[in-house]
Amino acid sequence: MRQPGVSVRRAAVHDAPALSAFARRVFHDTFAADNTPEDMAVYLAQAFSPAKQQAELEDARRVCLLMEADGVLIAYASLLDSAPHAAVAAAHPVELERFYLDQRWHGRGVAASFMEAARGVARAWQGDVLWLGVWERNAKAIRFYEKQGFERVGAQTFWLGSDEQHDVVMSTALTA
Numbered sequence: 001m002r003q004p005g006v007s008v009r010r011a012a013v014h015d016a017p018a019l020s021a022f023a024r025r026v027f028h029d030t031f032a033a034d035n036t037p038e039d040m041a042v043y044l045a046q047a048f049s050p051a052k053q054q055a056e057l058e059d060a061r062r063v064c065l066l067m068e069a070d071g072v073l074i075a076y077a078s079l080l081d082s083a084p085h086a087a088v089a090a091a092h093p094v095e096l097e098r099f100y101l102d103q104r105w106h107g108r109g110v111a112a113s114f115m116e117a118a119r120g121v122a123r124a125w126q127g128d129v130l131w132l133g134v135w136e137r138n139a140k141a142i143r144f145y146e147k148q149g150f151e152r153v154g155a156q157t158f159w160l161g162s163d164e165q166h167d168v169v170m171s172t173a174l175t176a
């Protein structure tokens, strides 16, 4: 669903500080209630520092999309022209590494149009399958991905600080 004032653009390197702050906040909003403050602090520092965000924005294998409402950042998605994954049957897999909306925008229909923008990046890379890992306890995101045509194809491990967690691997074919 298109909404007035909402637009999507590719992030540039100069977006790294704003992206870092936003990514930390939405990750914390999503997972702080189900994890220890210590594990969260370790992961947030490791994954979302401005330097790490800048390095990812400079990485030619990645594209980061930003969704803005009247110029305010409300969502980001990171795509990786990925290596093969054992659970993903694809000639040219593309990983959706991150897909996060500000909580105020959940349930308002913009996630679906943002996913369409992400698929567009993967298609432009000639990808044939879009895949992702999602925490097995993140039922809302799994439901959203299922609505978007993703199917469960496997599992993988994810470390949040000292906590070994189990991700569901999901994938969907990219049709033209």
Ligand SMILES: CC(C)(COP(=O)(O)OP(=O)(O)OC[C@H]1O[C@@H](n2cnc3c(N)ncnc32)[C@H](O)[C@@H]1OP(=O)(O)O)[C@@H](O)C(=O)NCCC(=O)NCCS
Residues within 6 Å of the ligand: 030, 099, 100, 101, 102, 105, 106, 107, 108, 109, 110, 111, 112, 133, 134, 135, 138, 139, 140, 141, 143, 144, 147
């Ligand atoms: C995942 C995300 C992008 C989905 O966007 P959204 O606008 O919330 O998605 P939608 O409202 O279209 O769909 C969510 C679905 O989950 C359902 N849902 C909500 N809470 C749920 C819960 N606790 N358990 C199961 N389903 C739930 C909703 O009812 C809805 O399904 P329905 O349309 O059949 O009623 C967004 O919620 C988000 O950014 N979450 C935080 C970040 C995150 O988890 N990202 C994914 C990391 S892999």
